[in-house]
Amino acid sequence: MANSASGIAVHDECKLTFLELKARRNHRYVIFKLDDALDKVVVDKIGGQGESYEDFCKCLPDDDCRYAVFDYDFTTDENCHKSKIFFFAWSPDVAKVRTKMLYASSKDRFKRELDGIQVELQATDPSEMSWDILKARAL
Numbered sequence: 001m002a003n004s005a006s007g008i009a010v011h012d013e014c015k016l017t018f019l020e021l022k023a024r025r026n027h028r029y030v031i032f033k034l035d036d037a038l039d040k041v042v043v044d045k046i047g048g049q050g051e052s053y054e055d056f057c058k059c060l061p062d063d064d065c066r067y068a069v070f071d072y073d074f075t076t077d078e079n080c081h082k083s084k085i086f087f088f089a090w091s092p093d094v095a096k097v098r099t100k101m102l103y104a105s106s107k108d109r110f111k112r113e114l115d116g117i118q119v120e121l122q123a124t125d126p127s128e129m130s131w132d133i134l135k136a137r138a139l
Helices: 012-024 053-059 097-113 131-138
Strands: 027-034 040-048 066-075 081-090 119-123
Touching: 012 027, 012 040, 012 066, 012 097, 027 053, 027 097, 040 053, 053 066, 066 097, 066 131, 081 097, 081 131, 119 131
Parallel strands: 081 119
Antiparallel strands: 027 040, 027 066, 066 081
């Protein structure tokens, strides 16, 4: 179904891959992009369970937008193991204006398709999604 604001559809593979991350914990992260025709969101890259946050950050392009989810495992001060699923809206300043507009207008609809997002981060620069920011937002 296309997004009424932007006309962007969500490929079923996006939802299925997200469910694998959320329910089965098969993946550490999933990166999504608009396909070449700019009419639907598709899976761009899947990060294995053994990959790190640094690996995830390196996969985001310097000059193009992406959506992404990251499964963040952490231990609280009370020594309790927890996990939070982060949603990232990556939109670097140097990306094309039309692309940034398409991603921005499709974001909320796409995010609704991924039931179970706990924290959202929007970033235009790697410093806006540093490890310290991730840890602070998880608490």
